[in-house]
Amino acid sequence: MKLVTFNPFRTLGMRNVTYIKPENIFKEIDKIKEADYVLFPEYWQVNSLVYGLKKKIFPNINTYHLGHNKIETTRALWATFPRNVPxxxxxxxxxxxxxxxxxxxxxxxxxxxxxxxxxxxxxxxxxxxxxxxxxxxxxxxxxxxKLPIDRDLRIVYVGNKVIGAYWRIAAEGSFHNNIAKGASYDYNDIPLEAIELVERVAATLEINHAGFDIAVVGNNHYILEYNVMFGNEGLRNMGVEVEKCIYEYISSDPDFNPNSPIYPKAS
The missing domain is CATH 3.30.1490.20 (ATP-grasp fold, A domain)
Known part of the structure; x- marks a missing residue:
């Protein structure tokens, strides 16, 4: 399988991946045409790759278009899961x-x-x-x-499944639950209902790479947003290798049959 990536940091550990700087997309057009998959293009590249060159991209075009901003995400959720939107x-x-x-x-x-x-x-x-x-x-x-919460769930969906979930607990006196704003991780007591909601939403909207932020209020689960380019630190703490999950997913594409795995077997 021939792979091109526009983001080398999100494909670390993958072998036989050609990195192309995003600004060189048209200078390196022949390499892109030969690729079986194009990984992590920037948003401005997506339409040219999918509609112009007919390339398979990861994340897929649904993920990019619906996750482009909060308006696109919210309107799609209003149409499909309105009860789960604040x-x-x-x-x-x-x-x-x-x-x-x-x-x-x-x-x-x-x-x-x-x-x-x-x-x-x-x-x-x-x-x-x-x-x-x-x-x-x-x-x-x-x-x-404003929901009455001091934490939310980050549930990460890659390919066709949830690969990790954890609570993000706001620092004392803080409004934000983001790790970048001082929140902490908690990996305990993840509600199954929230996992199942993310699975249904991702399957319905055909999203294949997203970090969903879920608020739990009583028995209700609200989708605050999803991020296409989510942080991986919380997953690394769980021992989850996102790059491996991505490769396993794209290699299961029936159009391709790689002869050897990218990740060497443990000795």
Whole structure:
């Protein structure tokens, strides 16, 4: 199997993978045409690879398109799993009415930039002035109810299965559950219902590489978002090798039959 990667850090440990800098996509077009799979393209490359060159990519195009920003993700979930989405409004800055927002959500509420990760661009809004500041700085508004949680679940789905799950517990006094914002890991008591929800969502939307963030409130499970390029530290702590899971998945593609495994057998 011939593989091309545009992200060498996410394919470490794989053999026989050709790395091409994203900006050289058209200079190296012949190598790309010969590849069986193209791994981790940047978003701006996806349409050219899939629709132009008819290449198989990983993550797949569903994952890229639906995970491009919070609006795309939320609208897909509204159509398929509406009960598992926190109450959310997506509004144009020009049509936003502060009094209506206050009436619907009250304070505190959560306001998000539509494309962000690691807790950046997610704000706890506690009064009208903070809401005005958010509106002034964002053309598209993504406003969500504040759930009564101090932790969430990160559930990682690769290929066609969940490969790992853990709690992210916010630091004392912190609003964010992101590890980059000081949260801690807990690998105990992962609810099966949350795992099953992620499996259903990924299968329905045909997503094959995502870190889902799930909030648990009583018996309800809410999908906060999913990240296409999730962090791997939590999985490494579990002994999970994401690259191996990826290779096993793409090598199971019936169009290909690699003669030898990428990972050497343990002695």
């Amino acid at each position: 109450y959310t409004q997506i509004l144009s800055k020009d049509n936003a009415d502060i009094e209506t927002i206050e009436e619907e959500f009250g304070y505190p509420l959560v306001a998000k930039e539509i494309k962000s990760s690691m807790g950046r661009g997610v704000f706890l809004v506690e009064n009208r002035q903070e809401l005005k500041n958010y509106i002034e700085n964002n053309d598209t508004l993504y406003i969500q109810e």
